[in-house]
Amino acid sequence: MSTALQMAPAPNEVTATPLLELRGISKEFPGVKALDDVSFALYPGEVHMLLGENGAGKSSLMKVLCGAYKADAGEFFHKGEKVTITSTADAQKLGIAVIFQEFSLVPYLDIAQNIFLGREPKGRIPGTIDRRKILADAKRLLDMIGFDIDPSVIVNTLGVAQQQMVEIAKAISQNARILVMDEPTAALSDRETELLFALIARLKADGVSIVYISHRMAEVFSLGDRITVLRDGRRIDGVRPADVTPDQLVRMMVGRTVDMTYPRNFADKPGELLLQVKGLTSSSGISDINIEVRRGEIVGLCGLVGSGRSEVARAIFGADPTTSGEIIFDGKPISGEPDVAARRGIALIPESRKSEGLALLRSVGDNLVVSALRKLFPSGLFDPRSGQRTADGLIRQLRIATPSARQTVGLLSGGNQQKVVIGKWLAAGAKLFIFDEPTRGIDVGAKSEIFALIDRLVAEGAAALMISSEQVEICHVCDRAYVMREGRVAGHLARNELTEENIVRLGMHHA
Amino acid sequence: MREAAVVSQPNPFQRIPGVAIVLVALIVLFGAIAPGFLSAANLSNVLVQSTILTMLALPMTLIIMTEGLDLSMGAVLTLTSLCVAIVSLATQSMLLGLCAGIAVGAAFGTINGWLVAILGIPPFVATLGTLGMAQGLSLIVSDGQSVVGIPHTVRDIYSATLLGIPVPIVMALVTYAAFHGLLYHTRFGSYVFALGGNREALRYAGLSPNRLLIAVYAIGGTMAGIAGLLMTARMNSGHPTAGLGLEFDAIAAVAVGGTSFERGNGWLLGTLLGVIAVGVLRNGLNLISMPSSVQVASVGVLVIVALFLDGLRSRA
Numbered sequence: 001m002s003t004a005l006q007m008a009p010a011p012n013e014v015t016a017t018p019l020l021e022l023r024g025i026s027k028e029f030p031g032v033k034a035l036d037d038v039s040f041a042l043y044p045g046e047v048h049m050l051l052g053e054n055g056a057g058k059s060s061l062m063k064v065l066c067g068a069y070k071a072d073a074g075e076f077f078h079k080g081e082k083v084t085i086t087s088t089a090d091a092q093k094l095g096i097a098v099i100f101q102e103f104s105l106v107p108y109l110d111i112a113q114n115i116f117l118g119r120e121p122k123g124r125i126p127g128t129i130d131r132r133k134i135l136a137d138a139k140r141l142l143d144m145i146g147f148d149i150d151p152s153v154i155v156n157t158l159g160v161a162q163q164q165m166v167e168i169a170k171a172i173s174q175n176a177r178i179l180v181m182d183e184p185t186a187a188l189s190d191r192e193t194e195l196l197f198a199l200i201a202r203l204k205a206d207g208v209s210i211v212y213i214s215h216r217m218a219e220v221f222s223l224g225d226r227i228t229v230l231r232d233g234r235r236i237d238g239v240r241p242a243d244v245t246p247d248q249l250v251r252m253m254v255g256r257t258v259d260m261t262y263p264r265n266f267a268d269k270p271g272e273l274l275l276q277v278k279g280l281t282s283s284s285g286i287s288d289i290n291i292e293v294r295r296g297e298i299v300g301l302c303g304l305v306g307s308g309r310s311e312v313a314r315a316i317f318g319a320d321p322t323t324s325g326e327i328i329f330d331g332k333p334i335s336g337e338p339d340v341a342a343r344r345g346i347a348l349i350p351e352s353r354k355s356e357g358l359a360l361l362r363s364v365g366d367n368l369v370v371s372a373l374r375k376l377f378p379s380g381l382f383d384p385r386s387g388q389r390t391a392d393g394l395i396r397q398l399r400i401a402t403p404s405a406r407q408t409v410g411l412l413s414g415g416n417q418q419k420v421v422i423g424k425w426l427a428a429g430a431k432l433f434i435f436d437e438p439t440r441g442i443d444v445g446a447k448s449e450i451f452a453l454i455d456r457l458v459a460e461g462a463a464a465l466m467i468s469s470e471q472v473e474i475c476h477v478c479d480r481a482y483v484m485r486e487g488r489v490a491g492h493l494a495r496n497e498l499t500e501e502n503i504v505r506l507g508m509h510h511a
Numbered sequence: 512m513r514e515a516a517v518v519s520q521p522n523p524f525q526r527i528p529g530v531a532i533v534l535v536a537l538i539v540l541f542g543a544i545a546p547g548f549l550s551a552a553n554l555s556n557v558l559v560q561s562t563i564l565t566m567l568a569l570p571m572t573l574i575i576m577t578e579g580l581d582l583s584m585g586a587v588l589t590l591t592s593l594c595v596a597i598v599s600l601a602t603q604s605m606l607l608g609l610c611a612g613i614a615v616g617a618a619f620g621t622i623n624g625w626l627v628a629i630l631g632i633p634p635f636v637a638t639l640g641t642l643g644m645a646q647g648l649s650l651i652v653s654d655g656q657s658v659v660g661i662p663h664t665v666r667d668i669y670s671a672t673l674l675g676i677p678v679p680i681v682m683a684l685v686t687y688a689a690f691h692g693l694l695y696h697t698r699f700g701s702y703v704f705a706l707g708g709n710r711e712a713l714r715y716a717g718l719s720p721n722r723l724l725i726a727v728y729a730i731g732g733t734m735a736g737i738a739g740l741l742m743t744a745r746m747n748s749g750h751p752t753a754g755l756g757l758e759f760d761a762i763a764a765v766a767v768g769g770t771s772f773e774r775g776n777g778w779l780l781g782t783l784l785g786v787i788a789v790g791v792l793r794n795g796l797n798l799i800s801m802p803s804s805v806q807v808a809s810v811g812v813l814v815i816v817a818l819f820l821d822g823l824r825s826r827a
Contacts, residue, residue, distance in 0.1 A: 088715065104715055106701075106708040108776045113701050118716025120698050127697045156776075 017080045019044045019209050020065075020094070020178060025074035027060055027233075034060040035071070036233040042178065045207045047200065049214060049224035049241075053253050053504065054305050054469040057233040058213050062180050065211065066098045067091035097171035098180040104170075105163055107156035112138035114155050115170045141169045145199055161192035168199065172208075179203065180211045185219065186306065197223065215304050217246045217508050229253060250508065254471070254500040263452045264298075264477050265459060266495075271295030273331075274463045275346075275432055277316060280325035284311040286487045289325065291465075293432065298454060298464045300474040300481030300498075303507045307484040309467045310351070313434045316465075317341050317348040330431065342371065347425030349418075351436040351467075357421040358409050365391035365405030367420050372427035394423040398453060415446025422453060433457060433464045439473060451477055471500045483507050529820045530768050530781050533813065534788045541795030548798055555677065559669075561790035562679040563588075563745070566738035567761040568786050569690040569779060570731035572770050575762070576777035577706040577724060579634040581623060581731050584761055586645035588754035591616045591739030593649055595665070596658040596749025605664040608743070613736035619645060620732020624725030642758075649751045658749035669744035679741055686734070691779055703727060707775025756807065763810050764789050767817040788813060 018041040027035040035057050042048050050058050063069040067088040076083050078094050085091050105114050112134045113120070121133040138151035147165045155166060164184060171179055185193045200210060200223065214220055220227060221241045229236040229252040236252045271294050280289040286308040293299045301309050314320045316327055318334075318341045327334050334344055341348075350357055358367055368391045369376060376390060377383060391405040398419045402412055409420055418438065425433065433454070439447045454464050454477070468474050474481055481493045483506035491506040493499075541548040548554075567584050574581050591612035599608030619641055626637035671678045694700040702723050705713045710720045735754075742753050766772075767788055768781030789810055796806050 089717070104709060104712045106705040106712050107774050108708055109701055109704045113704075114712075117701065117705065117712055118718050120701065123696075127699060128692075129696060129698055129701070131696070156774075 016043050018042055018077070019079060020096070021077040021080075022061075022065070023075045023077070025061070025064055025071045027064060027069055027071050033233050035064065038074075038230070038233070038235045040228060040235065042209050042211060043226075044177075044209055045204050046225040047204060047210045047212055047223050049212050049220050049227040050230065051214070051220060051227055051249060051253060052230035053471070056230040056253070058230055059182070060233070061230065062098065062182060062211070062213065065091070066096055066180060092174060095175055095177035096180065097174060097176035097178070098182070099164065099167050099171065099184060100182070105155050105166060108154060110152045110154050111142070111149065111158075111166050111169075112151040114166055115141060115151075115173050117170075119173075137173075138169070141173055145169055145172060146195075146202060147199075159192075160187045161189070161195070164188075164196070165199070168203075172203075176208070178209050178211065182213045183215065183306075184212070185214070185216065215508055217249070220249070221246070246508075247505075250501060250504050254504050263448060264455050266479065267296040267459070270297055270479070271461065271463075274329065275316070275465070276326075276328040277312075278326040278328070280312070280315055280322055280327065282311065282315040282320045282322045284308075284314065284320045286311045286315065289315075289489055291482055291489065293463045293465055295431075295461050295463050296458050297479045298458055298466055298477055300478035301465055301467045301484065302469075302471060302474050302481055302503050303484030303490070305469060307507065308487040309484050310436055311487070312484070313348060313436055313465070313467060316434065317346055319348070342428065342430075343374075345429055345431035347422075347428070347430035347433045349421050349425070349433060349435050349438065351440060357424075358417060360410035361408060363406045364395065364400065364402050364409050364412070364420055367409050368394050368405070368423050368427055371424045372429070375429060376427075390427055394427060398423050398426075399449070413446065415450060418446075418450055419453065422457075426457075431462050433462060435464060435466045435468075437468055438466060439468070439470060447473075471503045474498070474503065475500060529817050530784045530788060532820055533767065533817045534784055534791065537788060537791045537795065541791065541798065545795045545798035548795055553794070553798075557790045557794045558787070559677050559679050560794065561786050562683040563738045563741050564757065564760055564764060564786045564789065565683040565783065566686055566734050566741070567731075567757060568764040568768075568782050569686060570727075570734045571758075571761045572765050572768070572777050572779055572782045573690075573694065573703050573727050574634075574731050575765050575770055575772055576703055576775050577727055578773060578775070579627060579724075579728070580638060580762070581620075581728065582635065582638040582758050583619060583623060583641040583645055584731060584735050585754040585757035585759070586642045586649070587616055587619045587732060587735040588739050588742060588757055589751065590619070590645045590649045590652070591736040592742040592746075592753045593653050593658060593739075593749040593751065595740050595743040596661050597652060599665050599743075600658060600661050603662050605662060605668070605740075608661075608665060609737070609740045612739040612743075613733055616732040616734070616736025616739065617729055618732065620729040620735070621725060623732065624728030627728065628721040628724040653749060653751040655751055657751070659747075661743065661748060665740070665744050666747045667744075669741065679745075682737075682741070686737075687779070687783060694777070694779055699723070699726070704775045704777070707773070707777075709775075759807070760789050760810060763814045766814050769817075785817070788817075 020042045022038065022040040025035050025038045038057065038061060040061065050061065052058050060069060064071045067085045067090050070086050076085050083094060085094070106117065115138050116134055121130040121137065123130040135151050142149060142151060145165065145168060147169065149162065155163060158166065184196060188196060203210065212223065224241050226238060226240055227249070228238045229249065231253060273292060274295050275293040277289055277291040281287040289312055301312060303309050311320060315322050318336050318338045329344055329346060334341060365388060369387045372390065376386060388405060395402060395405060400419045400423065401416050409417060412420065422433070438450055458464055466478060475498050478498065480495055481498055483490050483493065483503055485507055493502055567588065571581060571584065594615050595608040595612040598611040599605050623638050623641055626632045627634050668678055673681050694703060702713060702718060706720060706723055706727070713720045743749055746753060764785035765782050768778060768785030770777040770782060792809055792813055793806050796809060
């Protein structure tokens, strides 16, 4: 990190004209105001940090900036002149390039061909590539950004950090003056991070401006010349790192308005231990996870997107192989496969219920009984009438709004589809429900019904582990919560400590 | 969360063994058990007989690199072979026959590309449809009969030599050189890698993936037209089932050669070795009097063995 600290001082914005300025940008999607009157100025040669919780509007702003989204309202100014950005081509012409987390590289072409894809130097024979020139040009570019590698190396053999360097070289080759980086260090080792920071310092010195999205406090302070904080699609403040403390930044990020009440009847005392996870490590990147869930509890699992929350859920369910650690469920160790976990009474209700939880083209009834077939029909013969009775019972019990059990599931609303998924596991005799973003894509009214349903489930002796990016929901609904950070449990919050601020504080990288 | 570093794939040369081991093993095997297999005349025969497949398998490599498939190649070859026979019979001109074959082949290839790129029909289904169309047209233009009495200039192509090398082999070598140049040394070739590897990258570079995709399928149809000439020459007639099942051998050769069906990972030399392996297998089984049903089954086994060996290597 030492390199980052020796960076050139930020230019004085009182005298300089912004390289790029956005004024009053708004962008609405059906039901969500992604950006609401956001203004943003980027000066030549500065690193501008974009900070905010999941869903605060960082990604939307970035996409408006690079022309992937068209803003509903607002103006753009480039070096003081009014411009329009309605396509990625517009953005490219203004010298804006995005370093995507999902790389835009072709895996089985070499570095040089990737950098100059579509702009290859022409060889003597029409249609051919001037091999010597493309390699020399690429080499010069790679030298410029300090990446010492043979440009004829096939990209697929490179590591994540090296691919990122190629992306940056590609952007520079297109005369990019504004680089947008979305959590560029998320997949890098410490050594690679240092190389990236050194490169950023060099780019800055050349007058390249960088918009940098990060969740790591250390980066925000060591790298940033300026910080813009977003919340709920609105710009909360623009500050200089020297003028704020990490705590003040956290406070700016949280504080979402609560627009509804969540029904919850907290039990007087917790029930018996149902799930005990000890030192769980899996190949998907989580390590040393220790979690306990008791009957009658709703336990939150929070943290930033990508902190390993879903991976913990998948490991408990047996969907990802674990490399060490122990999972004790209902007094007995459990290991291995999802079908074992399901039979023992663990239900995983995934975020993408359309692809993982439901057979959308089949009926409500079919979906409700599919997990319980073994239990309902031990002989192996399907009895339609008995299946129908079970399905009708669940529809009544869960108050699923459907004309009949024969209705196609795909035609129900999001909230009712969610109830069908819950009902399916209930029929199979699940005791522990693991919810991954249970309210995603569900309207406000249905949310409260889903929570009422979960509340009833745990009151009847089940337990729930709930992953959510909606910290307000965690705070109102959960008995307590674990906060994940970079594949580990960063902390545990009891009921009286459960505030948005504490969740964000634990979830951010402070080191 | 930290992602695991990208696991590096073996480069093309580390992949030689899969297909090369199989090829060497087959040559050793048939050298031992098939009388006359190792004679110069027979080996030359194997290569000559592999030329038609080469002309299909090379463009099939490009198509598979785009995460596509062309099941119609065998049927289109049947049709172009008939066109060569009919037109050369009517005009007594080998060249006009070839032009007719190429035109029909290119048309079918373009239709395939259009169905896949513009209409978005999965390649498997789209080319299955054109397979049926080409088969039906073959029966119509030939009336279900062989087209015989074609000019000897056509037949002579198959038996003639150039500098002592059989003309079909020369044609196959020229084709290989052309495809090698196209894939590895032209801009179009780079875009073929991108079609399978990352189509978004093409769009960002301001290129049209759809037009490129149509071109790739059109090349396949065109090559089926040229191969149609060789087929007609070889059989000295047009036959309404001449190309039956050749698409199977072509796809098998590509797969044996180590081209992946995902992410635009293709290897032309591997395809060439795969073609020869299929040719050696069929020739050897012929020599020990195995029926053609056994040959088809054996090609299937060959694909599985070669991919198994590659799998073993990449895990090692």
